[in-house]
Amino acid sequence: EADIYQTPRYLVIGTGKKITLECSQTMGHDKMYWYQQDPGMELHLIHYSYGVNSTEKGDLSSESTVSRIRTEHFPLTLESARPSHTSQYLCASSRGGPGNTIYFGEGSWLTVV
């Protein structure tokens, strides 16, 4: 069973609001990721981190930002939400090395009205 948690699970907010999606893992994994997924579509990597104070943008352009101040915590922030940000956001983590399993949280469904 994976120990990676996301909050909130579901959120409806108004355009222009600031929102932070929380993600925490208790497995001591150094690598963490944020994916965006629309229903029936592929997972798009928007941010990743190799460890504390390391963050990188992924393949999908995103107006969000992330931080990695602690190993276990990798929050994602939208400074000004827009309807185009409506999607599911998946947080994941893994140990270093390409053959290691990636563990996913349950996802945060964001609707911007």
Next chain:
Amino acid sequence: AQSVSQHNHHVILSEAASLELGCNYSYGGTVNLFWYVQYPGQHLQLLLKYFSGDPLVKGIKGFEAEFIKSKFSFNLRKPSVQWSDTAEYFCAVIPSGGSYIPTFGRGTSLIVHP
């Protein structure tokens, strides 16, 4: 950059039917390959993975996948599906060199009728 193609977006089967889901990737170097499954209302979880050795790998719940390097493929198979296999299935690839960042396919929605 690598990419992953899953050609079957929606598959509908009856129980006991055989299953094969296609996965092809584009990357010239050594890769690590994964199949993940997402059951309704649950998080994505690992079904099986290949990173070296026997190209035929076995996973949980009777699933297996075969890595065919010459075809850049990693197809998922199960000889006899059950209603409980209804889920979304995602293929993923992680190159053995570089940033080790995973790329996922679009996913295949499998519905198994009892």
